[in-house]
Amino acid sequence: MKLPTTALAAILIAAVLPVASRADTVIGDWENGSTDGWIDWGTQAAIASPKYEWTSFGATRGTGAIKVNAAGYNQNLSIKLQNNNLMAAFLANNQLSIDFSYPAETNPGYAQIYDIAINAESYGFHGESPVPKFTYGFPNGGPQTTTISWDYHRLVDGITSNGEVTAASRWIEFIIATNSDSTHGTLYFDNARLTRNASLGDFNHDGAVDALDIDLLLRTDNGDGADLMYDLNADNLVRSPINTGVAISDSDYWVQLVKGTKYGDTNLDKKVNFDDLLALAQNYGDQSTGTWAKGDFDGNNAVAFDDLLLLAQNYGFVGLVDGASPQFNADWALAQSLVPEPGSAMALGAMVLVRRRRAKA
16 A cells, blocks of 8 residues: 555655754864864875964864965865765765964965865866955954855755766865965964855845745846856856756756755745645736745746646645755655655645635635
């Protein structure tokens, strides 16, 4: 006997609840003179003085930080994740962040975080794009600290065409490059960590990844001249048509990979159910002010039959729990494929029920 979709969902989701929340994975805090597995890229030896020194200045996690003495262009701090049991953490996250500090300075010049390279089996040695060439120009006065992040979501999104680093890779390493003039090559780092990029897909920069953002994406200009902040799949194009396959459309990427849901989910709770159908029904026929939250899933400003069809096709969908492993994601997709879809008849029947209820009101 096959379980109903909702029952199967409850069983499988309960199985992964212990991993639903994921904390940052610290890969370098350099406390108490520890190297934390980091090496010097040039020598391939563990970081050591005089090029590297342990200091309290620049400490943002604990009481210690690492001081790098390297004027000019240098490939400095590096870590081989495979040697430090960090491969799984890389694959489970999508961003490297590190706190960078510089002391008070009055002499003119510059210091720069020039680049980061990721080297992995079957991927190669590549500087990540866009490269955050973060520069301090001097004189600046007092000491400064900032967090620099490199987003590598395209390498772990399951799409092989945009440079995937897979679980089968036997090595993954980071190499951080710095650059400075001859007198400003003293840099401080702390709290290197792998984390999730919570702002991925936040196009209006309001701190939330929500329906307002997919509305912007669905209505943006397409092509290679569009604003590349909308280019989620890293193909140097912005393409917002829907249901074209996640690797082709940035809209599909946002809906399916960033939010983990499907078209029809008006409230983005990773379910397509009666609440979404009700929202669409209440706005059905709106020809000019439609939004995702109202049921306009194709971005044409109208809530119409095409939107109803999308919701019907996905009715009964229950999405994944945040933090589930890639293996669970694959197994969940397989499990869903083995359960009969409720079909459009259920959704259309529910629409009739909604209309009847409204008529009685």
